[in-house]
Amino acid sequence: MPSVTMEKSLSGWGGYHPVKCAVAVPASRADLRQLVADASGNPHLLIRGLGRSYGDSAVEPAGTVILQNHLDRIRSFDRTAGLIRCEAGVTLEDIIQVALPHGWFLPTTPGTKFVTLGGAVAADVHGKNHHIDGSFGGWIRSLNLLLADGSECECSPEERPDLFWATIGGMGLTGMILEAALQLRPCSSAYFRVTYRRCRNLEATLRAIEETDGSYTYSVGWIDCLGRGDRLGRSILMLGNDARPEDLPAKLRSQPFHVPRKRRKRVPIYFPDFALNRLTVSAFNRFYYTVHPDREVVVDYDTYFYPLDGIHDWNRIYGRRGFVQYQALFPLATAERGLRRVLETVARFGLASFLAVIKRSGPGNPSPLSYLFDGYTLALDIPNVGPRMLEMSQQLDKILLEEGGRLYLAKDSLMSSETFRGMYPRMEEFLAVKRSVDPENRFTSAQARRVGLIPS
Ligand SMILES: Cc1cc2nc3c(=O)[nH]c(=O)nc-3n(C[C@H](O)[C@H](O)[C@H](O)COP(=O)(O)OP(=O)(O)OC[C@H]3O[C@@H](n4cnc5c(N)ncnc54)[C@H](O)[C@@H]3O)c2cc1C
Structure with missing residues (x-):
């Protein structure tokens, strides 16, 4: 079944300034690849998770907003080591449900479990234990990405570390996260x-x-x-x-x-x-x-x-x-x-x-x-x-x-x-990685243009 495309009014969780966006729901990975490969039909792309970012990080009126509903499979779960590999549309709630009965919990979590794994990586979310355990990205062992040229690549702290770390916290601008391997933390109860x-x-x-x-x-x-x-x-x-x-x-x-x-x-x-x-x-x-x-x-x-x-x-x-x-x-x-x-x-x-x-x-x-x-x-x-x-x-x-x-x-x-420039002194470092994998700025968002990460 091919992707379904429709027009929808989208905003972030704050509901501030909703805008009309073209939204595509690919039915399979093959559809998704086709959508990304079609650079003339879809020059600008944005990946949206569950829209729990508050502002316009997951909003793009000037491109195609891709929902990842079909990317919802848990690929593997090592119950001894607590390593779970999932597609990016899997939610933190899904992970808890699968892992907790085996004595594993999220290594860190935002104040809602209704976020996707992709969204958690892209924002490098943090929780109440940041002072001890750092943010979400520190617990990601590897990522599988779909890049702007339609190719897929694997990256990790050891393999293509620049791309890996630019994707952690990179707000979806380096490419689409297809899968991530997450190290869970052991727990002895749900309390x-x-x-x-x-x-x-x-x-x-x-x-x-x-x-x-x-x-x-x-x-x-x-x-x-x-x-x-x-x-x-x-x-x-x-x-x-x-x-x-x-x-x-x-x-x-x-x-x-x-x-x-x-x-x-x-x-x-x-x-x-x-x-x-x-x-x-x-x-x-x-x-x-x-x-x-x-x-x-x-x-x-x-x-x-x-x-x-x-x-x-x-x-x-x-x-x-x-x-x-x-x-x-x-x-x-x-x-x-x-x-x-x-x-x-x-x-x-x-x-x-x-x-x-x-x-x-x-x-x-x-x-x-x-x-x-x-x-x-x-x-x-x-x-x-x-x-x-x-x-x-x-x-x-x-x-x-x-x-x-x-x-x-x-x-x-x-x-x-x-x-933004005053607050994020390593912006140029990020942009150098983005240019190397997405020279045409295909992955974008309303926020990225507003803060100057993409020319408006
Ligand atoms: C009640 C509430 C409490 C929260 N508490 C916290 C908190 O304590 N700590 C914290 O850090 N955050 C917190 N947040 C924010 C939330 O965790 C983040 O905004 C998270 O990114 C939302 O995930 P999402 O799946 O809804 O993604 P979206 O909001 O849909 O997208 C967020 C960003 O991720 C990108 N993205 C999504 N999926 C992919 C993908 N597959 N590949 C590449 N990029 C992708 C999008 O392009 C966008 O830039 C909270 C939000 C709410 C509503």
């Missing part, structure tokens, strides 16, 4: 011991993270980004370690990898624009802070890693105009000042949402476009209220540039090419 710790302001939050870093594999904080004065940066830290079977309640000990199924909820409609305002968000934040006293609990992986996956279409609470996510990274040396300036700006504009997350990041990896280095990241959702949102994000960009910070491509919707 985690989580310590909740309240911190009354930013200084206390950073101090607590520093103090606990060595004792917890996973560390993340929820920040009330509307707190002001001596409550600026108040937070609840959620610090986690793997639970052993003996840590579990008696009824779970005999089947430590079993997690009872939960019913998912759904946000049935887009919320009206007035529903989310300073008053409602402040009230929610006060409530959230109050109902999370310091305590220790044992929870399953879904509850700890993927709380938002329990609510389908939660992005609709931001209404039809959508939202952008702003994920700022500051180096250790300027983190406290930079975070304070960001939080003060956000509180002044009164535009932030409830979902602000702070994490400690560890050293980066060899990928020229990979996001993280040693420091702190703060991710917050900003509702699209038009010019005021744009003004605030420009002020935040300026702070980031002044403090040596960086924005995350998988979350970005608004960054200018000047800002």
Whole structure:
């Protein structure tokens, strides 16, 4: 069966500025190869996973957007070594379902399991354990790529390392990932011991993270980004370690990898624009802070890693105009000042949402476009209220540039090419690899043109 092509309105998860795109769904690898080989019919190509990047990384009105629904097979799984090789359209949820019963879990995971393996590699995603285990790319042992000239190639940290590392975090611009081999990490249950710790302001939050870093594999904080004065940066830290079977309640000990199924909820409609305002968000934040006293609990992986996956279409609470996510990274040396300036700006504009997350990041990896280095990241959702949102994000960009910070491509919707250049000093290194495998810039995206990775 040949590829199906249709026109669809696409956006990222933030729902900001949807645009009409030509979307192709190849039915097989042969169709996919044909589609890529047809350079005159499809001069520009973009691969889309599950569209969980927030901005326009997986959107391209000026080309053909390829969905990878048919690339969903697990090719091999070595249960002794924990090495799994999958096609790129396999989701992290699929991998958990196959690997967990055998005592293996994802080496690191973003805050949703509804992402494809291809999308996780292309964004070099990170999780709550970056300070210990690094990002996703460090766990990829090899990649199989479909290049712009229609050829396939294998690359790894040993074989064509330049292409391998440019593809990790390369946002789909070096070619299409067809398959990836991922090293999983061993676990002895599907549960985690989580310590909740309240911190009354930013200084206390950073101090607590520093103090606990060595004792917890996973560390993340929820920040009330509307707190002001001596409550600026108040937070609840959620610090986690793997639970052993003996840590579990008696009824779970005999089947430590079993997690009872939960019913998912759904946000049935887009919320009206007035529903989310300073008053409602402040009230929610006060409530959230109050109902999370310091305590220790044992929870399953879904509850700890993927709380938002329990609510389908939660992005609709931001209404039809959508939202952008702003994920700022500051180096250790300027983190406290930079975070304070960001939080003060956000509180002044009164535009932030409830979902602000702070994490400690560890050293980066060899990928020229990979996001993280040693420091702190703060991710917050900003509702699209038009010019005021744009003004605030420009002020935040300026702070980031002044403090040596960086924005995350998988979350970005608004960054200018000047800002990108200032934040990604190894851009030219990436472009040299791209030119060697894709001289005509066939693999592209709306974001790549906006930030200057592709001429517009
Ligand atoms: C609720 C939520 C929480 C999140 N939490 C985190 C987090 O904690 N940490 C984090 O790092 N990220 C996080 N993210 C972001 C998300 O993990 C990334 O954006 C991820 O890339 C999305 O994967 P996807 O399959 O949806 O890809 P898409 O969003 O569809 O695509 C993302 C990029 O990957 C490229 N791509 C996809 N498939 C391929 C392929 N086969 N070959 C080449 N390129 C490809 C696309 O071209 C695009 O540039 C979160 C997102 C959500 C919605």
